[in-house]
Structures are given as structure tokens and as C-alpha cells.
Amino acid sequence: MPTDIAPLPTQRKEETIYEHLLARGVSRREFLSFCAWMGACIGLESSGVAQMVQALETKKRIPVIWLHFQECTCCSESFIRSSHPIVADILLDKISLDYTETLMAASGHQAEKSLQDTIAKYKGEYLLCIEGSVPLAEDGVYCCIGGKTAKSIAEEVAAHAKAVIAWGNCACSGCVQAAKPNPTDAKPIHKIIAGKPIINVQGCPPIAEVMAGVLVHLLTFDAIPQLDNLGRPKAFYSRRVHDTCYRRPNYDAGLFVESFDDENARKGYCLYKVGCRGPSTYNSCGTIRWNGGVSFPIQSGHGCIGCSESNFWDNGPFYQRLPNLPGFPIEGTADQVGLVAAAAAVGGGAPHPGMTNFRQRHGIGEQAGENAEQAEKDHDEKHNGSSDHQS
Amino acid sequence: MNASHDYQRVYVWEQPVRWFHWINAVCVIALGATGYLIAHPPGLLNGGEAGDSYWFGTIRFVHFATAYVFMFNFLFRLYWASVGNKYTHWRNFFPISKPQLRQVAAVLKVDILQSSDKAVHTLGHNSVAYFTYMGTGLLTVFMVLSGFALYAPMSDSWFPQLFTWMVPLFGSEQNLRLFHYGALWLFIIFTLIHIYLVFYHDYVEGHGVLSSMVGGWKFMEKDAIKAEEASGISGFPRRKRRPAPAAAPGAKPDPVP
Numbered sequence: 001m002p003t004d005i006a007p008l009p010t011q012r013k014e015e016t017i018y019e020h021l022l023a024r025g026v027s028r029r030e031f032l033s034f035c036a037w038m039g040a041c042i043g044l045e046s047s048g049v050a051q052m053v054q055a056l057e058t059k060k061r062i063p064v065i066w067l068h069f070q071e072c073t074c075c076s077e078s079f080i081r082s083s084h085p086i087v088a089d090i091l092l093d094k095i096s097l098d099y100t101e102t103l104m105a106a107s108g109h110q111a112e113k114s115l116q117d118t119i120a121k122y123k124g125e126y127l128l129c130i131e132g133s134v135p136l137a138e139d140g141v142y143c144c145i146g147g148k149t150a151k152s153i154a155e156e157v158a159a160h161a162k163a164v165i166a167w168g169n170c171a172c173s174g175c176v177q178a179a180k181p182n183p184t185d186a187k188p189i190h191k192i193i194a195g196k197p198i199i200n201v202q203g204c205p206p207i208a209e210v211m212a213g214v215l216v217h218l219l220t221f222d223a224i225p226q227l228d229n230l231g232r233p234k235a236f237y238s239r240r241v242h243d244t245c246y247r248r249p250n251y252d253a254g255l256f257v258e259s260f261d262d263e264n265a266r267k268g269y270c271l272y273k274v275g276c277r278g279p280s281t282y283n284s285c286g287t288i289r290w291n292g293g294v295s296f297p298i299q300s301g302h303g304c305i306g307c308s309e310s311n312f313w314d315n316g317p318f319y320q321r322l323p324n325l326p327g328f329p330i331e332g333t334a335d336q337v338g339l340v341a342a343a344a345a346v347g348g349g350a351p352h353p354g355m356t357n358f359r360q361r362h363g364i365g366e367q368a369g370e371n372a373e374q375a376e377k378d379h380d381e382k383h384n385g386s387s388d389h390q391s
Numbered sequence: 392m393n394a395s396h397d398y399q400r401v402y403v404w405e406q407p408v409r410w411f412h413w414i415n416a417v418c419v420i421a422l423g424a425t426g427y428l429i430a431h432p433p434g435l436l437n438g439g440e441a442g443d444s445y446w447f448g449t450i451r452f453v454h455f456a457t458a459y460v461f462m463f464n465f466l467f468r469l470y471w472a473s474v475g476n477k478y479t480h481w482r483n484f485f486p487i488s489k490p491q492l493r494q495v496a497a498v499l500k501v502d503i504l505q506s507s508d509k510a511v512h513t514l515g516h517n518s519v520a521y522f523t524y525m526g527t528g529l530l531t532v533f534m535v536l537s538g539f540a541l542y543a544p545m546s547d548s549w550f551p552q553l554f555t556w557m558v559p560l561f562g563s564e565q566n567l568r569l570f571h572y573g574a575l576w577l578f579i580i581f582t583l584i585h586i587y588l589v590f591y592h593d594y595v596e597g598h599g600v601l602s603s604m605v606g607g608w609k610f611m612e613k614d615a616i617k618a619e620e621a622s623g624i625s626g627f628p629r630r631k632r633r634p635a636p637a638a639a640p641g642a643k644p645d646p647v648p
Contacts, residue, residue: 229559240544254447258434273432280564282544306565315565321430322569334569338576345580349587356595359505 017219018057031056041288042213042225043235055220062219063126065118065157066100069143069150070177070186071132073102074205075168081291082208101145112146119160127218128161130154133170133177134192135184142184151192158193163224165199165214166190169307172200172231179313190231197224200231202283204307209288210236230310232282241304242278244286247271265301275319276303283308397613403478403514404607411468412604418461419582422534423575425454430572455542462535465528478515484525486518490622494518502588510596512615520588527581530574537561537571 015023021031032053039049068076099115106114118126132150135142140149148156158164166189169175177186190198201214214233217225225233242248250256250270257265257274272279278286281304285296297304303319306312315323324333404412428450435446472481486492498519500507511517516524539550540557541564561567593601603609611619 229555243545249441252448253439253441253444254432254435254450255439255441255444256432256434264434277565280568306563309563309565311562311566315563322572323565334573334576338573338579341576342580342583345583349584352587353591355505356591359508 015060016056016058017061020061021056038213038216041209041235042217042233048220052216052220056216059219063118063122064100064129065115065126065161066103066129067131067153067157068101069130069132069134069154069170070184071168071170071175073131075131075211076100076102078205078208079211080208082212115157119157123160125162126160127163127165128157128196129165129167130171130189131167133174133186133188135177135186137183137185154189154192158196161196163197163199163218164189164193165201166231167201167211168206169202169204169312172202173310175204176313179311198231199224199227199233202230202232202237202308204312206308207236207284207288207290210284228282232308236284236288237282237308239282239284239287240279241281241283241286241298242276244284245278245298246286247298260301268301271298271301271303273321274303275317275321277306277309277312277315277318278304281306281309398610399613399616401514401609401611401616402607403476403609404603405475405479406607407467407471408475408479409604409607411464411471414460414464415468418457418464419578421457422454422461423578425450425457426572426575429454430575458535458538458542461531462539465531465535483515483518483521484528486522491518491521494622495522502591512596512598512611513619514598514609514611514616523581527578530577530581534571534574537567537574541568541571 018031022028035053035056036049039046039052044052066076099111099118101111104111104114132143134140134150134154136151140151143150145153166172170177170186171189173188174182174186177184178188190200199214201211203210210233213236214225217223217233217235225235228234228237230237242251245251247268247270250268251272255264255267255269257269257271259265260274270276276298278298285298285304289296289299305318306315309315317324320333322334432447432450469481471479472484486495494511494513495518497507497509498511498517501510502519515521536554536557539554543551543555544564546552558564558567561570589601593599598609598611600609
């Protein structure tokens with residue numbers, strides 16, 4: 001892997017991705033190893049890797065507009081800190097990043113002009129990447145760039161985009177700003193933009209290799225990758241963290257961490273009882289891991305918080321197996337509510353047998369259809385009859 | 392003199408219904424117990440290697456396997472609700488007639504408010520019970536739908552995949568899991584009340600309701616049987632035979648022929 005990358009060549013729009021890489025000092029060997037590695041990440045068979053090599057050799061760089069709305073830029077951070085130099089490179093250079101607030105050199109009116117130019121020049125060709133959610137409250141004033149609201153920018157830019165990639169939980173499901181009570185009425189991108197293919201690359205942030213994998217897939221096949229029912233690429237989001245977790249055998253064996261400072265935590269047992277969301281979270285953390293495969297939260301001893309799932313902030317507390325019951329007081333768990341209800345049923349019912357004997361003393365054991373008076377009369381008759389008999 | 396208790400023996404619960412009841416009972420207990428353990432696994436083992444044990448996996452297996460039995464048993468009961476005798480018929484479970492609602496009021500007066508001691512005599516369930524079982528039926532449907540939806544990601548089989556649409560309906564798997572688990576408490580509360588009331592009715596009414604779920608037979612005074620048939624409740628499949636002039640369901644005592 002090249003440790004130092006040659007300085008940026010002057011922009012030559014017509015060069016292919018491979019040519020661009022060569023110009024940057026990447027050898028063919030490195031290029032091929034990158035393709036094989038990326039192919040493995042997105043789950044291609046070996047013939048698919050050849051297809052990828054060919055695509056990157058022959059295709060021109062695709063123009064990209066990368067917008068930032070309500071977000072913390074951790075998606076960009078994740079991407080540029082990818083372990084493989086070509087991964088960061090692919091975003092920053094290979095695709096031609098024509099507009100992105102946080103990284104472009106231009107600013108002010110120049111930046112806005114660059115945005116308009118790109119839209120005009122590459123109508124229907126450019127890829128729109130969005131980080132962050134879009135606030136709708138108060139006509140969207142909670143997020144304005146260059147005097148325009150996030151909503152109007154998103155709609156304007158998306159209108160001529162080839163496809164839209166929603167980076168991270170903010171863009172996919174609103175993340176923390178859409179958590180209750182959602183004061184700015186933050187909405188994910190798929191609620192704002194209609195009529196364009198949208199790829200939800202979930203996570204807070206998404207794994208860098210996953211982001212790169214989605215881009216490479218688009219470059220190679222010119223097609224939207226297979227998506228799950230939440231719009232996430234299946235190649236990365238079809239398995240639960242729980243099913244790919246190296247601690248899984250502890251779960252099946254019933255070996256659980258009871259608290260973060262116990263012996264079991266030291267032994268690396270399963271974090272299920274301290275709130276790990278692995279069993280309901282779909283992501284590649286267990287396989288691709290983070291920071292070049294060094295580790296992931298569970299490996300570091302902390303449960304998964306489910307950051308690639310919708311509303312994960314509202315499914316808290318993070319250190320509790322089941323979320324609190326909506327509509328009940330804070331810290332009202334299903335168990336507390338259930339116990340109170342069961343106790344009420346038992347407690348309320350306790351006097352019932354006694355009451356039954358008292359209130360229904362005439363009805364019990366008597367013939368149906370008789371009323372109380374009759375029953376009493378019968379009773380008296382019976383009594384008299386028997387005394388007669390005795391005498 | 393003492394009024395004669397002229398009892399008649401009536402075959403109320405057919406064998407398939409009794410099988411359903413007990414299989415269902417075993418399933419609910421097994422699912423409830425394993426489900427609770429899955430939500431709150433006890434720290435049975437606090438040492439050793441993962442490879443030495445599989446108890447939690449076994450608990451989960453029992454839960455999933457029982458779920459299939461639970462579901463098919465319930466489906467069978469749905470089928471039987473259209474071919475079984477009149478006491479098991481599906482129409483009993485829907486509040487579609489005034490006599491049913493009147494009976495609900497009467498039963499509540501006797502059983503809950505205890506302001507009346509004129510027990511409501513029915514051969515099948517009384518209407519309160521039928522509607523309650525409608526509720527447990529819906530609860531069963533919810534448990535099956537949500538359970539298989541939660542099970543789908545762990546299974547390669549096509550069947551559980553049919554239920555994945557439940558997840559977006561509840562926002563997230565985590566939320567669905569909460570409701571799936573919360574419903575366990577409804578089963579617990581139902582079971583408590585159900586068992587109590589069976590003993591209560593057996594004692595108060597003396598129709599042998601407790602043993603009827605084993606042998607199928609109930610015992611009721613002939614007058615009461617006549618009155619019940621006149622009321623039309625749990626007699627729906629035999630509509631044709633209902634007397635046309637239909638003595639208003641106030642159930643006047645029949646004039647002696």
C-alpha cells in the first residue's frame with residue numbers, strides 16, 4: 001500500500017478511474033488487490049471482481065454532489081479514516097466530488113455557483129449523497145445553507161440526480177434529532193425525496209468499507225444494489241450483528257455478563273443482559289468490523305446500541321434488555337406494568353370467593369330457574385319434611 | 392317437597408376441542424416459561440467455556456418449536472369452529488345478537504357485581520367467556536405474527552419470512568419484541584382469571600364445567616337446557632330449527648303441553 005500519495009493532478013475530467021489512480025502513483029498490483037478486497041466486501045464472486053476491474057479501468061469518474069444537513073459529519077469522518085488508502089481516495093478523487101460543504105476549497109458564492117454548475121452540466125448523471133436529516137418545522141428554518149432551507153436544496157438537487165445515497169442514520173431515519181420529541185420535525189431523506197432511487201447506508205456512522213462498497217457497486221454495475229425492506233444494501237445489512245458476533249457461543253451456552261465490572265465481563269461473555277442490541281441490529285460490524293478490522297463495540301466490551309436501526313435513540317435505555325414501555329412513566333418496563341396488573345387481578349379477585357358464598361348462598365347448588373324465594377321455600381320444606389320424618 | 396334436579400347429560404366439548412384445549416394449555420405454559428427465560432436469562436452458569444453448554448440455545452429451540460405447534464393447533468381450532476358442534480361454532484365468538492349482549496350483562500351482574508344470584512346457565516361458554524376467548528384468539532394471532540416475524544432473521548425457511556412485514560408496522564424489531572414480550576403478561580393474567588373462574592363456575596352452577604374439558608360432558612337441568620335453546624345463544628348453526636314465532640327471548644316459562 002502506498003504510504004505517501006502523489007500530489008493531486010490537475011483536474012482532468014475525461015480520465016478513467018484507473019488512469020486517475022495510476023497518475024496518483026498507485027500500482028496495478030495495489031489496484032487489483034483493492035478490487036479483490038472490495039469484491040469480497042460487497043460479496044461478489046470472482047468473475048464479479050473481473051467485472052469490477054474492467055469497470056474501473058474503462059469508466060469515467062462519476063460526478064458527485066455531497067450535501068450536509070442536520071448531522072455531525074461523522075459519516076464523512078468515518079469514510080476518510082478508512083483503512084485502505086484507495087477507499088478515501090475513491091471518494092475524494094476517483095468520484096469527482098463537485099460539491100461538499102465540509103471538504104471543498106470553494107466557499108460562499110463560489111461554492112453555490114459550483115453546485116449550480118454541476119447540476120447544469122451533469123443533469124441526470126450525477127450522484128447525490130446526503131448526510132443528515134431535513135427539518136420541516138417552522139418552514140425548515142432550523143437548517144439553512146446559503147439562505148435556502150435544507151428541504152428546498154434537497155428537492156432542487158435531487159430533481160436531476162441519477163440516484164441518491166442517504167449516508168448514516170440521520171439521512172436514513174433521522175437519528176438523534178428525530179428522537180422524541182423531535183423539536184425541529186427532522187425527517188429522513190426518503191420522506192423528503194420521491195421518485196428517485198434511494199440507498200440507505202445505515203449506521204452512526206456507517207462503516208467506511210460499507211460506504212466504499214456501495215459506491216464501488218454503483219460504479220461497477222451502474223445499478224442500485226439489492227436493498228432490504230428498509231432500503232439498505234443487502235450485501236452489508238442482511239445479517240444481524242448477533243449472528244455474526246464472535247461472542248455468540250456464549251449466548252447459546254447461557255453465559256452472560258451481569259454487570260460491566262463483573263468476572264463475566266472480563267471473560268468476554270455475551271452482553272445480552274446488559275442491553276446489547278445485536279439481536280435486533282442489521283449491520284456488518286461483526287464481520288468487517290471497524291478501523292481496518294481492528295475491533296467493534298462488542299469486541300471492546302460494550303453492547304451494540306443498534307445505530308443502524310430506525311429510532312434507536314427511542315428504544316432505550318441502552319443498558320436494558322427491553323425498551324421502556326411507551327406511554328408509561330419513565331422507567332416503566334413491561335415487567336413492572338405486568339406485575340402490577342397481575343397483582344391487581346389477584347388482589348381484586350381475592351375477596352371474590354368469600355363474596356360468592358355470601359351473595360349467592362341461595363343460588364349455589366339449587367335448580368336453575370328457581371328464584372331465591374323458591375329456593376328458600378324449598379329449603380324450608382325440606383327442613384320440615386325431614387323433621388316430620390324424624391318424629 | 393324437594394324440587395327434583397332432573398339432570399340431563401349433554402356432550403358439549405367434542406374430542407378435538409378437548410385436545411385443542413390441552414395442547415394449547417401446554418403450549419402457552421411452555422412458550423410463557425421459555426419466553427420469560429429468553430427475556431430474563433438467569434445466571435445459571437458463571438464459569439466455564441461456551442463450548443461446554445448449550446442450555447440457552449435449547450430454551451430458544453423449545454420456544455420456536457412449540458410456536459409451530461401453538462400455531463397449527465390454533466389453525467385447527469379455527470377450522471373446527473366451522474365444522475364442530477354448535478358450542479364450538481365461530482359465530483358464538485362474535486357479538487352479533489342482542490341475546491348475547493343481554494347475557495353479558497346478566498353474567499357480569501352475577502359473577503362480578505354479585506348483585507344477582509340467578510346464575511346464567513349455559514351449556515357452551517357464556518357470552519362473556521366466548522368474547523374473552525375471542526380476545527385470547529386475537530392475542531394468539533398477534534403472538535404468532537410477531538413471533539414468526541422476530542424469528543424470521545434466524546431462519547432460512549420460507550415460512551417465517553412471510554411475517555417480516557410486522558417489523559415496519561411496529562417501527563423496529565426492538566419495539567416489536569417489547570410488545571411480543573408484553574403480551575406474555577396478558578396470558579399470565581388471563582390464565583389466573585381463567586382457572587379461578589372455572590373453579591367458581593363448577594362450584595356455583597354445578598354443571599361439571601371442570602370435568603367437561605376432560606370428558607366432554609356437562610350436566611344440566613332439563614328446564615335450563617330448554618331455556619337456553621330458546622334463547623338462541625350457542626344455537627346459531629341450527630337456525631332453521633329455531634321456532635318461527637320466536638317467543639321473545641325474555642324466556643317465558645313454557646306452558647306445560
